[in-house]
Amino acid sequence: MQKKILLLVLALVGMFALAACNGETEPSEDVPQMRDASPHYEDNANVCYQIFPISYADSTGDGHGDFTGIADNVEYLSETLNVDCVWLNPFNPSPSYHKYNVTNYYGIDEQFGTMEDFENFIETMEDHDIDVVMDFVINHTDFNHVWFERSRNDEDDYGQWYNWLDQEEYSDWHDRGGWHEHDGRYYYGSFWDQMPELNYQHEPVREEIYNIAEFWIDKGITGFRIDAARHIHDSNQFPRDFDNEQANIDFFKEFNDVVKEIDEEVYIVGEIWSNNHTYVGNYLEGMDSVFNFSFADSLKNAIQNSEHRDVIDDLIEIHNDYSDTREDFIDSVFLTNHDMDRIMSEFNENEGRAKLAARILLTLPGTSWIYYGEELGMTGEGPDPDRRQPFNWGEDNSYNPEGSTSTNNHDAISAWDNHNQSLDGVDQQLDDPDSILNTFIDMIDLKQNDDTLRHGSLHSASTDIDEIMAYRRVSDDQDYLVIHNMSRNEMTATLDVSDISTIYESHEPVIEDDKVTFEPLSTMIIEIETGSSVAITE
DSSP states (O other): OOHHHHHHOGGGHHHHHHHHHHSSOOOOSOOOOOOOOOHHHHHHOSEEEEEOGGGTOOSSSSSOOOHHHHHHTHHIIIIIIOOSEEEEOOOSOOSSSSOOSOSOTTSOOGGGOOHHHHHHHHHHHHHTTOEEEEEEOOSBOOTTSHHHHHHHTTOTTGGGSBOEEOHHHHHTTTTSTTEEEETTEEEEOSSOTTSOBBOTTSHHHHHHHHHHHHHHHHHTOOEEEETTGGGSSOTTTSOTTSOHHHHHHHHHHHHHHHHHHHOTTOEEEEOOOOSOHHHHHHGGGSOSEEEOHHHHHHHHHHHHTTSOTTHHHHHHHHHHHHHHHOTTOEEEEESOOTTSOOHHHHTTTOHHHHHHHHHHHTTSSSEEEEETTGGGTOOOOSSGGGGSOOOOOOTTOOSOTTOOOOOTTOOOOOOOOHHHHHSOOHHHHHTOTTSHHHHHHHHHHHHHTOHHHHHOEEEEOEEOOTTEEEEEEEOSSOEEEEEEEOSSSOEEEEEOOSOOEEEEESSOOEEETTEEEEOTTOEEEEEOOTTOOOEEEO
């Protein structure tokens, strides 16, 4: 597009810029209707576990975690922890240790094994009733992906698979980040110049992504975690008058329709990293679930400040917003993930606070996600490799703590920090009834075996004590009052309940008439008369 045309036809700037950037007009407005959420995950995904494969379990001694290592330790997942599914961070071929710049969407990175190893891993997971969620990195590819090589050379149709601007066009976009120069032209990659972003306004791109999804569903994948979902159409990637949010939602409705047509039980959970829950909830038009970043932040802050800070009221408001978009949404609550400082580091290695966080996480509705090592109290804070350190299996550690990988000048997985090196591993913590691991095990067991905690509705409970968090979990025939002392001091409260029937207690409280003294950072769950009013006062 020539600059003089832009000057002469100002009214058409947006249209011409879009054509130059995308190679074609927007997809049809005939977007599929919203499909039901996955019935399988809605009923069965109570607790899921996130694994960063290179850091988890090494079966070959080369220092890299692999599929066989995970499969060899399946009983830890299925029997010890009793999780329902695992989310695997990327495992497609990639030159980086983190694998978020894919070079082949149909392959397995050789560090993790072969396709046969993957198929054996899937079979092992299926034999133990564990579903597998694949990290689907479709916003961008690696710079050296064959698609981008062909796009750089404008081969066949591939010139339009990515967004390109020539020098004259770029002069009108120079104040917008994410554009990178190559041979006199500019391509878009908001995260890194080695991660060029695909052009989802181009139908062949969308069709290829659907083919890739079907390939992995046929391999046994039952869910997709969509990486960087809000960036599929990025605000700096398209003209300013382009509605990138609506374009994203329309794409995911189409994607959801395609995968549910293959298998209605396939699950889609999105990473939309934002605390604006109305904005995040809009994505549920094309997804079963979204990770609840707002809850993760508010819970962490509440525990750090020893106050409930209306976390539950805020969570109920989030759920109300979500239900405006999708009544059958599946909330995905979590503490931290691979992109965040670990919760034990956030709490300055205070084990009591980490245990309390686990007890809150696992008594709320939705799917509770656990980041590997969280159940051991592992630490790790930025840079990213320090958040993704080797899992500590204990004295018979099957992972080589000296192992690391470094390619393309990326940092390797860091050597263990002092805490993780001296931390009791799985073997030792299983023998300690007071360990953080056994806290997770007990709480997972409680959630897995109690229908009210699995599927009951969430209601706030009246409390005028800042340090006491309280809420109710209600099913057809049961009403639970969940109480947490957020303080590191004993707290005494007046509990207006006619009869206390204890379901769970982390520490034995002192009960005298209607006065209950809670131990620091403790939890108590009691069953109360269905529909009764409850007040917790000083």
